Amino acid sequence: MLKDRRIKGVLCILAAALGFSLMTFFVRLSGDVPTMQKAFFRNAVAAVITIIPLLRSKEGFRIKKGCFSDIAFRCIFGTSGLIANFYAIDRLGIADANLLNKLSPFFAILLSIPILKEKPSLTDMIATIAAFTGALFIIRPGSNLQLVPALIGLYGGFGAGTAYVFVRKLGGKGERTPVIVLCFSLFSCMVTAPALILDFHPMSAQQWLFLILAGCGAALGQFSITTAYRFAPAKEISVFDYTQVIFAAILGMLFLGELPVTLSIIGYVIVIGTAVVRWQITMRKQEA
Numbered sequence: 001m002l003k004d005r006r007i008k009g010v011l012c013i014l015a016a017a018l019g020f021s022l023m024t025f026f027v028r029l030s031g032d033v034p035t036m037q038k039a040f041f042r043n044a045v046a047a048v049i050t051i052i053p054l055l056r057s058k059e060g061f062r063i064k065k066g067c068f069s070d071i072a073f074r075c076i077f078g079t080s081g082l083i084a085n086f087y088a089i090d091r092l093g094i095a096d097a098n099l100l101n102k103l104s105p106f107f108a109i110l111l112s113i114p115i116l117k118e119k120p121s122l123t124d125m126i127a128t129i130a131a132f133t134g135a136l137f138i139i140r141p142g143s144n145l146q147l148v149p150a151l152i153g154l155y156g157g158f159g160a161g162t163a164y165v166f167v168r169k170l171g172g173k174g175e176r177t178p179v180i181v182l183c184f185s186l187f188s189c190m191v192t193a194p195a196l197i198l199d200f201h202p203m204s205a206q207q208w209l210f211l212i213l214a215g216c217g218a219a220l221g222q223f224s225i226t227t228a229y230r231f232a233p234a235k236e237i238s239v240f241d242y243t244q245v246i247f248a249a250i251l252g253m254l255f256l257g258e259l260p261v262t263l264s265i266i267g268y269v270i271v272i273g274t275a276v277v278r279w280q281i282t283m284r285k286q287e288a
Helices: 002-029 035-056 068-091 094-101 104-116 122-139 144-172 177-198 205-231 234-255 262-287
Strands: none
Touching: 002 035, 002 068, 002 094, 002 205, 002 234, 035 068, 035 177, 035 205, 068 094, 068 144, 068 177, 094 122, 094 144, 094 234, 094 262, 104 122, 104 144, 122 144, 122 262, 144 177, 177 205, 205 234, 234 262
């Protein structure tokens, strides 16, 4: 039974990785639409999809007592991280942008110290240092052409990691996933709406379709990853989320003609390899 639940968890997290990589892919395909406009429509679609289970539930939309400030921080860091990630997607290869965003678990380790009062293990700290070393191969500080978007993409990982810490805190307080997701989606829409109104770029039917598909991919990712962690704890399955980078690289090569440079590939190997080793050590400790 435990093994079956773990398999279901892995399958769900693979679906989440595919969903988020498709989101990245369709955001890139939408072309020269401003970043804020892309972020608005991505979250508007996710909000519509998320509100359906809330309307069907008996509780409806209601934030639990004591959760408001944590939801606010989740929204602030999640939204700023999302905008940074979209900015990086438009200016870097989608595999590079995804990998920088996937540094979020390592940022979460650091942020869990002051926010959750958790003490990371020596393995966690070594893994974090190794992961950021791998990120340097992607950021390539000496390359002025991509330094700024790479650093902004790195902040995207920081924002996502910080948001995940607050999601964990909210989960411990019993807040429902659809409420958290809807608050994030609505907040993101409110933040990006002024830029959308002041600098709206008319979109073709194809661009509308791509942004709707990006929102659907994001919704698939959010709900799949939430379901995955119901079947199995994060320490057992989270490493499989890094397949998002592989999915993104395949989509980039097949449809966008993006071939990762050698230094980027080295960075992928270091970061993903670090995540795999950390996962193996965690599993061995659990079995001991």
